[in-house]
Amino acid sequence: MDASPTEPRRARRRIDRILGPAYLDDLAGRSTDELRRMRDECEEEESGVSFARRMLQGRIDIIRAEALRRQHADGDDDAPRSILDALPSILADDVAATPLRPRVSRFLVPPAAQYHRRDVERLVSERSLAGLEERSPDELAELAQTLGEKESELSKLRRQLLDRLDALQEELARRYRDGRADISEVLPGRG
Template sequence: MTDVTRRAERRLDRVLAADLDLSGLGTAELRERRGEAIAEEADLSYLRRLLHGRIDIITAELRGRAAGDASPLIDRLTEILADQPAPRQASARHLPVGGVSVGEYRLEMEAALAEIDLPDLDSCTAARLTEVADRLTRHEQEISALRRTVQHVVDAYAAELARRYRAGEARVDELLA
C-alpha cells in the first residue's frame, strides 16, 4: 500500500474531505459520518490535552528555574496539571471516552510525539527545554486547527440531522429499530 493510499484511508482525511452538501445523503449514512467525525474530534481533543500537559510541565520547570524554585517538580504536578477555569463560557460537547477505534492520525501523531523525548528535566538546559516546548507547541497548533475544522464538520452533520427531524424527514424511532 502506498503512502498516498494510506493517507486517503485515514479517518481524519475522510472527515476533512467531506462534502458538506448533505442533501444527497441518507439519514443512516449521515449519522455514520457524524459518528466518524465525532470520533476524530475525540482523538484530536485527546492529543491536545496530551500536548498541553507536556507543555505545561516544561513551562513550569522553566518558570521554577527562573524564580529560583528548587522544589521537586513532582511535588507540583497536581498544581501544574490542574485545569484552570475557562476564560469564556463555551458549550460542552459530548465526546466518547471509549469503545471507538483510535484514528490513524492519532496513532501517527502519538508516534511522532514519542520521538520528541520529554527530557530529564533536572539535567536538561533551559535552551533544550525551550526547544522541546516550541516543537510541542507547533504540534498543538496544528492539532487545534484540525480540531476546529472537524468541529465544523460535526456541527454541519448535527444541523442537517436536526433539520431532518424538524421537517419530519427523519424519525427518532428509526434509531431504535
Template sequence: MTDYLPGGRRRVDRVLAPDFVTGLDGLDLDQIRARRIEADQEETDLSYARRLLQGRIDILRAEQAARRGDGPMSGHPRTDEEIVKALSLVLADERRQDHGMGRHTVSEPSRIGEHRREAERAVADVGASATDDLSDEALAAAVAKLVDVEARVSRVRREVQGVVDALTAEIARRYAAGGVPVGAGS
C-alpha cells in the first residue's frame, strides 16, 4: 500500500530514498527546507490514511463487541440519532492504544482522494462493508487484515517522521552554528 519502493515515483519513495537525507551539508538552506516540507506533507498524508483505517477498525471492533452484547453498538441502534450517537462513541474511544506521536502539523492532507482510495481498497479486500453479512470468523479476519495494513502505514509514517526529524536537526544545527541569521525563516 505505502511501502517504500526503491526508484519509485511516488513522494514516499523520494522521501524515504537514502539519498534524501545524505549530503545535507552540501545543500543550501532553501533546498533542505523544501525537502522538509515535502517530507512533512507525506507524513500528514500517511497520518490521514492511518486514521481512516483506524476508524474502520474501530467500527468493526464495535460490531464484534455488539455481537458479544456489549459496547455502544449493542442492541443495534436503528434510528439515525441512535446510529450517530453510537458511532460518535465508537470513533472517540478514549481506550485506544495506538495514538500517534502527538506531532503538530498545520498541513492538510494533499492526496485525500488517493489515500481514501487506498483505505477503501483495503476495506473492500476484506469484505468489511456489510458487517451484518460477515460471520464472526470473517469479521475477525477483516479486523486482523486492517490492523496489519494500519501497522504497515504506521511503520512507514514513523520512517518518514525520522526523515523530517533529520532535516529539522540539520536546520537547527545551522542556526546554532550561526550560519543562518535568526528570523531568516523556519
C-alpha cells in the first residue's frame, strides 16, 4: 500500500532497520557473510552515535564550564576571563588512572554520524556556543539540561546497538568454534 499524496513517505533509516524487532531474527539461519555485513553496519551506526554523543558531551562541558566560570569570576584571579580562554582545559582529554573500559570506540567521523550531528547542531550550534556569555544562568541551566537529555537518549541508542552487535558477534564466534565458519576468510592475505 502506497502512502497517500498528503502523507509523505517516511524514508527508513538504516538505524531504524537495525533497531527493528526483526533484525536479529533467525541468526542461525543466515549466512556467515550476511552476519558479517550486519555486524559491520551495527559497528558503523554505533560509531556514528558515539561520535554525536562525544559532540554533545563537549558542548555540555563548555556550558557547565561557563556557568562555573561565572560563579568563580568574582575575586578569583585564576579564573579564566572568558570561556574561550578556558576551552583548552575544558576540551582536553582526561587521562584516567583506571584501566580502559572494555569497549573503546575508534575515533572516526563515520558517515552514520551525519544524521546525529545535524540533530546536535539543531539543539546547540557552534554559533550559539560562541554567545554563551550573553545567556542568563537560567538559560545555561536549561540548555545543559536539554543537551543532557539528548545525551541520555543517545546513550540508550548506543546500548541497543551494542546489544545487537554482541548478539551478532556471539553467533559468529559460535560458528568459528564449531567449524561452520573459517576465521582465515577474514584475515588479510588469507582465504
